[in-house]
Amino acid sequence: MVVLLPFVLASEKVFILTPSCIISKQLAADFGSPTAKTSFFLKCGFFNVINKKLKNLVDQPLVTSPDEIDDLEENELVIFNAQKFSGKSRLSLSNQDSKDGVARMLRQFDTIIVDEAHHYPAATWNNIINEFEGKKVVFLTATPFRGSEDNDEWKKLIVKMETVFEIDLCKLEGVTIRRSEFVSRSCAYAPFGPNFLSKLKIDIEEYLNQHYAQDTRASQRKPQAMLLVRRRTEAIAVAQFLGDEATYVTSDRHGTRNLDDFTKGIKRIVVVCEILREGYDNPNVTLVLILRNCQSRVLFDQFCGRCIRIRRDLTGQKVDSTRGTVMSYDCFGQAKMWDARMKKSDSDPCEESESD
Structure with missing residues (x-):
């Protein structure tokens, strides 16, 4: 969707706003950076081989780092995460020393595509989007908005916008996304104690084996699992208990290396808290476990x-038949979150911070 929009909108200079560096890098790969091998057009069959036409199509000047911002006038496509424009950053829109120059830079673009748009109207996102008054503004989200009828910024946005396309989740399941199920299991053990972790390990293996049996064409890359916990210390402890097949990804110096191991299939299980809760696309993930009392509908829906x-890389014409499983334990109280998943969220009061 994001890759096609600049062409559909006949845009000349496009700014894509994301919530994280991970999503920015994934989108850059879809656009064919740094190599056409990763491009959306090749993966989805627009081209069968890398030829001159494909190279010309994906040969878009691209900026994903603040270090390259000085060359911005020469770039037709910029993918940036919103946090680069906040605080004391050299690109901050709230800093008196930098905001005028950054605002002039943003006004060079004729289009802004806002990915994971449920983050609006957070202040940083609002400041950026305000600079695109009168330009092409496209909001994309698969998650109910976090706005409220009492929020003035939200009301002003809704008045100016129209829903161009909206589709029910049930119409996509089994066609472009997997059908999914929710399982909440009982557990008599204290969370994160040795007995609890032993049961967790058995349950993960059970469901991953079930998923493998549902579509054995995935034999080269077996199904994988993602676990969501609240604290970094929990992420590390759980990954260590689960053994050599598991790793953890948090916002520390090991995060990039550990994520790479999981993405390549070297590790089958990853435990996360601060990051990878949204926007991380890995079709080998068939099982997610929520090991916390999550009260945020946005966070819950994103992790599901x-x-x-x-x-899309399986042999034959049959669509991937593996069912996605969202699992938790009764002690975390997540069944009610699943029941409310299809309801649009008028508010999201629990934008929870992660800490030790």
């Missing part, structure tokens, strides 16, 4: 979405 990406 990590297991619904259909694999």
Whole structure:
């Protein structure tokens, strides 16, 4: 969707706003950076081989780092995460020393595509989008908005916008995304104690084996699992208990290396807290486990979405038939969150911070 929009809108200079560096890098790969091998057009069959036409199509000047911002006038496509424009950053829109120059830079673009748009109207996102008054503004989200009828910024946005396309989740399941199920199991053990972790290990293996049996064409890359916990210390402890097949990804110096191991299939299980809760697309993930009392509908829905990406690289014409499983334990009280998943959220009061 994002890759096609600049062409559909006949845009000349496009700014894509994301919530994280991970999503920015994934989108850059879809656009064919740094190599055409990763481009959306090749993966989805627009081209069968890398030829001159494909190279010309994906040969878009691209900026994903603040270090390259000085060359911005020469770039037709910029992918940036919103946090680069906040605080004391050299690109901050709230800093008196930098905001005028950054605002002039943003006004050079004729189009802004806002990915994971449920983050609006957070202040940083609002400041950026305000600079595109009168330009082409496209909001994309698969998650109910976090706005409220009492929020003035939200009301002003809704008045100016129209819903161009909206589709029910049930119409996509089994076609472009996996069908999914929710399982909440009882557990008599204290969370994160040795007995609890032993049961967790058995349950993960059970469901991953079930998923493998549902579509054995995935034999080269077996199904994988993602676990969501609240604290970094929990992420590390759980990954260590689960053994050599598991790793953890948090916002520390090991995060990039560990994520790479999981993405390549070297590790089958990853435990996360601060990051990878949204926007991380890995079609080998078929099982997600929520090991916390999550009260945020946006966070819950986003993490459920990590297991619904259909694999496109399987042999034959049959669509990936693996079912995505969202699992938790009764002690975390997540059944009510699943029941409310299809309801649009008028508010999201629990934008929870992660800490030790």
